[in-house]
Amino acid sequence: MKIKQLIFLALFLVGGVLSSEAQRGVRIGYIDMEYILENVPEYQEASTQLDGKVQRWKRDIEKKNNEIEQMRQNLSKERVLLTNELIEEREEEISILEDELMQYQQDRFGPNGDLMIQRRQLVQPIQDQVFNIVQEIAENKKYDFIFDKSSEVTMLFAAERHDISDIVLRSINRAAKREEALNKREQRQIEQREELSMEEEEAVTEREQAIQDKKDEREQLMEERRRQRDSIRAARQAEFEARRQRLLEERERRRDSIKAARQNRNEQGTEENEGEGEESGGK
Numbered sequence: 001m002k003i004k005q006l007i008f009l010a011l012f013l014v015g016g017v018l019s020s021e022a023q024r025g026v027r028i029g030y031i032d033m034e035y036i037l038e039n040v041p042e043y044q045e046a047s048t049q050l051d052g053k054v055q056r057w058k059r060d061i062e063k064k065n066n067e068i069e070q071m072r073q074n075l076s077k078e079r080v081l082l083t084n085e086l087i088e089e090r091e092e093e094i095s096i097l098e099d100e101l102m103q104y105q106q107d108r109f110g111p112n113g114d115l116m117i118q119r120r121q122l123v124q125p126i127q128d129q130v131f132n133i134v135q136e137i138a139e140n141k142k143y144d145f146i147f148d149k150s151s152e153v154t155m156l157f158a159a160e161r162h163d164i165s166d167i168v169l170r171s172i173n174r175a176a177k178r179e180e181a182l183n184k185r186e187q188r189q190i191e192q193r194e195e196l197s198m199e200e201e202e203a204v205t206e207r208e209q210a211i212q213d214k215k216d217e218r219e220q221l222m223e224e225r226r227r228q229r230d231s232i233r234a235a236r237q238a239e240f241e242a243r244r245q246r247l248l249e250e251r252e253r254r255r256d257s258i259k260a261a262r263q264n265r266n267e268q269g270t271e272e273n274e275g276e277g278e279e280s281g282g283k
Contacts, residue, residue, distance in 0.1 A: 029164045030147040046122050057108045064101045133171045
């Protein structure tokens with residue numbers, strides 16, 4: 001479905017909702033993603049770093065392009081002095097460098113190049129955060145629709161009272177400040193540790209070492225208990241298996257003994273019958 005069709009469908013749905021639910025009043029808000037991004041320090045810092053990479057890539061391309069152009073000029077000047085074979089080698093070398101330069105440009109600035117990938121990676125976390133915040137605001141403040149002013153949807157007029165960009169931005173900044181506070185607390189702990197004198201550092205280290213030693217001792221004790229339990233369990237299992245094997249062997253011996261006794265009785269009975277038959281025949 002094309003963008004225009006999607007826009008038309010969205011406006012049609014909004015119009016339908018506006019007409020059908022005019023009695024209760026439809027709440028509509030919008031955000032300006034570009035404005036939000038411009039005011040998120042982390043995004044601006046990362047964007048500046050990415051711009052630095054882009055400038056380096058452009059300089060690399062310009063340098064490679066100048067080298068190729070210089071090779072062309074040299075070949076043009078020296079062509080009359082070169083053999084056909086050397087001319088072909090030079091031309092092939094220039095062609096290879098041109099192909100490499102084109103590939104480098106695609107790898108950096110193509111549709112799936114580093115620039116597009118890194119820009120998506122840069123924007124995606126903030127977009128996800130904005131999406132989650134917008135969901136919360138919509139649920140808490142009972143908004144029916146929230147649009148993005150900087151997207152493809154054309155907004156012919158938008159009253160500023162419906163702009164919730166600053167609300168979203170405040171939520172992002174609060175989350176960033178909480179993270180910063182956590183990092184600062186950890187940094188203060190490191191700085192406080194660095195400000196200790198040698199004697200204080202040794203005392204703190206001794207306390208930490210004592211705590212760690214107790215922890216290691218508890219872990220060793222628990223490990224020893226686990227080994228003892230495993231050893232007892234293994235011994236019991238081995239004893240059970242040995243007893244089971246003895247019972248099986250004894251049962252097998254009894255079965256063999258019974259079978260042998262039955263076979264002997266059958267053999268004796270056969271011999272007796274044969275003896276009686278011989279006596280009857282003699283008479």
